[in-house]
Structures are given as C-alpha cells and as structure tokens.
Amino acid sequence: MTDVRHLVCPHCHKVNRVPADKLSSGGNCGACKQPLWPDQVLELTEQTFATHTGRSDLPVLVDFWASWCGPCKMMAPQFEQAAKAWRGKVRFAKLNTEQAPGPAGQFAIRSIPTLILFQNGREVARQSGAMNQAQISQWLQAQGIR
Numbered sequence: 001m002t003d004v005r006h007l008v009c010p011h012c013h014k015v016n017r018v019p020a021d022k023l024s025s026g027g028n029c030g031a032c033k034q035p036l037w038p039d040q041v042l043e044l045t046e047q048t049f050a051t052h053t054g055r056s057d058l059p060v061l062v063d064f065w066a067s068w069c070g071p072c073k074m075m076a077p078q079f080e081q082a083a084k085a086w087r088g089k090v091r092f093a094k095l096n097t098e099q100a101p102g103p104a105g106q107f108a109i110r111s112i113p114t115l116i117l118f119q120n121g122r123e124v125a126r127q128s129g130a131m132n133q134a135q136i137s138q139w140l141q142a143q144g145i146r
C-alpha cells in the first residue's frame with residue numbers, strides 16, 4: 001500500500017491525498033488543478049489558517065509578521081529561499097498579524113517576526129526574531145525535521 005500524505009491546496013484550500021514519494025515533485029490539486037507547490041510562500045488569512053495548520057500531514061512553518069516591521073521585511077527573502085529548499089518536506093506560510101489578529105492573539109504573538117512550527121494542528125516549536133536561510137534550516141533540523 002502506498003504511503004499517502006494529506007496536503008492542503010494553497011489556492012482552493014481543499015485537502016489532497018498525495019503519495020509521500022511524490023510530495024516534492026509538485027503535482028496539481030485534484031479540485032482546482034492549480035500547483036500544490038507554487039513558487040511563492042503561502043499567504044494565510046484568518047479563514048485559511050486553521051485548515052492549513054490542522055489538516056496537512058506535513059509540518060507547516062508560519063511566519064507571523066507585519067508590514068511595518070523592519071526585521072520582518074529583512075527576513076522575507078530568506079524565508080522564501082528556505083521555503084524552496086524545504087519544498088516537499090515543510091509548507092512555509094506567512095500570516096500578517098495586522099490583517100489576521102485572531103490567530104496572532106490565539107498563539108500569544110508578543111514580538112515579530114515569530115516563527116511557529118505546526119504539526120497536526122499543534123504548535124511544536126517557536127522562535128522569535130529574524131533569521132537567515134541557514135538559521136531557519138538549522139532550526140528546523142533541530143526540531144527533528146529532515
């Protein structure tokens with residue numbers, strides 16, 4: 001029997017069943033036919049946050065940020081690069097704390113940027129402060145992600 005993982009589509013937010021050995025090769029959503037791994041980091045909203053963090057079998061790394069935050073802007077390209085390096089292993093997403101105060105409040109975000117790693121809908125690790133691509137990768141590895 002094939003090992004299957006659930007992956008939420010970044011476009012229509014439907015849950016897809018993907019063979020584990022095909023996760024990094026891309027593929028398209030069964031519902032909307034859009035790529036399951038677009039080139040840009042997923043932008044979450046209050047409406048899509050719980051679906052993506054709770055329904056995906058892959059870990060989801062969320063960058064809690066704001067448009068006025070200098071360190072957030074400095075970290076953004078590093079986060080994008082790390083997302084490409086971890087494609088198929090970790091879903092990278094961003095949540096603007098000004099536009100989505102609900103999840104930011106629910107997870108008691110006190111400083112930004114803050115990265116939270118979710119697995120099966122639960123927070124498993126948190127790191128505040130800007131990081132570069134290498135630091136993000138080292139941090140993920142320290143959390144047991146390979």
